[in-house]
Amino acid sequence: MAIAIQERFKEHVCVVEALKANYSSRDDVNRVFAVQQLEAELSDLCSRREANVQAVVKELSRQTDAVEAFLHEADPPSVHEGKDQQVSLQEQAKDVQLRSDRVEELVTDTEPRTRHELSLYVHITNISWQLQNSHNRICGKVHRPATKDIGHIDIDPAEKSQFDVINSVWDILG
Numbered sequence: 001m002a003i004a005i006q007e008r009f010k011e012h013v014c015v016v017e018a019l020k021a022n023y024s025s026r027d028d029v030n031r032v033f034a035v036q037q038l039e040a041e042l043s044d045l046c047s048r049r050e051a052n053v054q055a056v057v058k059e060l061s062r063q064t065d066a067v068e069a070f071l072h073e074a075d076p077p078s079v080h081e082g083k084d085q086q087v088s089l090q091e092q093a094k095d096v097q098l099r100s101d102r103v104e105e106l107v108t109d110t111e112p113r114t115r116h117e118l119s120l121y122v123h124i125t126n127i128s129w130q131l132q133n134s135h136n137r138i139c140g141k142v143h144r145p146a147t148k149d150i151g152h153i154d155i156d157p158a159e160k161s162q163f164d165v166i167n168s169v170w171d172i173l174g
Contacts, residue, residue: 142172
């Protein structure tokens with residue numbers, strides 16, 4: 001048993017000696033110092049590059065300002081007028097597009113409803129309008145199913161007021 005205790009003691013002494021050697025070693029301190037030096041060098045390099053980039057940006061900005069000033073001096077008034085005309089034409093194109101969209105909306109929404117209303121009106125009144133006349137007259141035929149009679153409508157709106165034209169159509173309808 002005494003031998004086992006001695007072996008354990010030697011083992012502990014070896015561990016303590018290894019710990020002393022690790023703690024007394026300057027390897028870690030040297031590594032930390034090397035990393036700090038590298039960090040300082042990189043920081044200095046970044047600062048110098050940043051200053052260089054700032055100088056380049058300032059120079060490019062100065063050159064850009066000079067070129068813009070030259071271009072504004074070199075532009076004749078007609079170029080500016082052309083730009084204004086282009087903006088005006090673009091606005092007109094947008095306006096035309098909005099109107100076109102509105103017309104398309106009216107065609108797709110209003111036309112079917114109007115066709116239905118006209119069809120309903122034709123069936124109720126039994127009037128068949130002649131829309132192809134070239135004399136600006138209100139022309140058509142009225143079918144009266146009760147009497148099996150066909151009446152003719154031929155009114156010149158230039159000779160009568162709108163009120164009289166409407167009354168004439170109602171008179172023909174009976």
